[in-house]
Structure formats: structure tokens, C-alpha cells
Amino acid sequence: MTRHSCAYRVLVNGSTRYYVIREAIQATGGSSWVQTMREPEAPILGGTILYVGGRNEIRSYGASNGSLLRTLPVEGVVHCLALAEGRLLASTHS
Numbered sequence: 001m002t003r004h005s006c007a008y009r010v011l012v013n014g015s016t017r018y019y020v021i022r023e024a025i026q027a028t029g030g031s032s033w034v035q036t037m038r039e040p041e042a043p044i045l046g047g048t049i050l051y052v053g054g055r056n057e058i059r060s061y062g063a064s065n066g067s068l069l070r071t072l073p074v075e076g077v078v079h080c081l082a083l084a085e086g087r088l089l090a091s092t093h094s
Contacts, residue, residue, distance in 0.1 A: 023039070046083045
């Protein structure tokens with residue numbers, strides 16, 4: 001298993017690992033890319049889209065190439081994300 005010395009969260013999907021590190025999201029393995037993000041938290045994968053919560057926002061990225069698809073505003077810091085019946089749910093500190 002590959003390790004990342006700065007990661008504090010990891011999401012594994014097949015051969016790809018998505019690491020949450022300080023101010024970025026990094027994919028390694030089957031996909032390889034890095035995107036900067038302020039205070040990233042709570043990665044969740046829905047099909048081909050990686051959702052990542054942060055301070056006052058949720059970002060969606062193309063899981064295979066890291067392209068930013070959309071930024072959704074939220075109030076507060078996102079601590080947990082869930083996907084259910086086509087909906088994205090977020091829990092924040094607010």
C-alpha cells in the first residue's frame with residue numbers, strides 16, 4: 001500500500017487513491033492529479049465525480065483528471081458528505 005506523509009484523509013477507489021493534504025486534493029495510482037483547495041475535508045466519490053467539502057464550499061472534480069466541475073456554496077466548514085437518491089447532503093459546523 002502506498003503512503004502519503006502529509007495526508008490526513010484518504011479515499012480509495014480501485015487503484016486510485018485520493019488524498020486530502022493540507023491545502024490540496026491529490027490523486028495517485030490509476031489517476032494522477034493535484035488541485036489546491038482551502039481547508040479540504042470529507043471526500044466522497046459518486047460515479048466519476050469526486051466531491052470535497054471545505055470552508056464555505058463544496059467542490060466537485062472529475063475523478064479521472066481533477067478538472068473542477070462545480071463549486072457549491074455552503075455555510076460553514078463541511079465535516080461530512082453523503083450521497084443518497086441523486087442528492088448531495090452536507091453536514092457543517094454551523
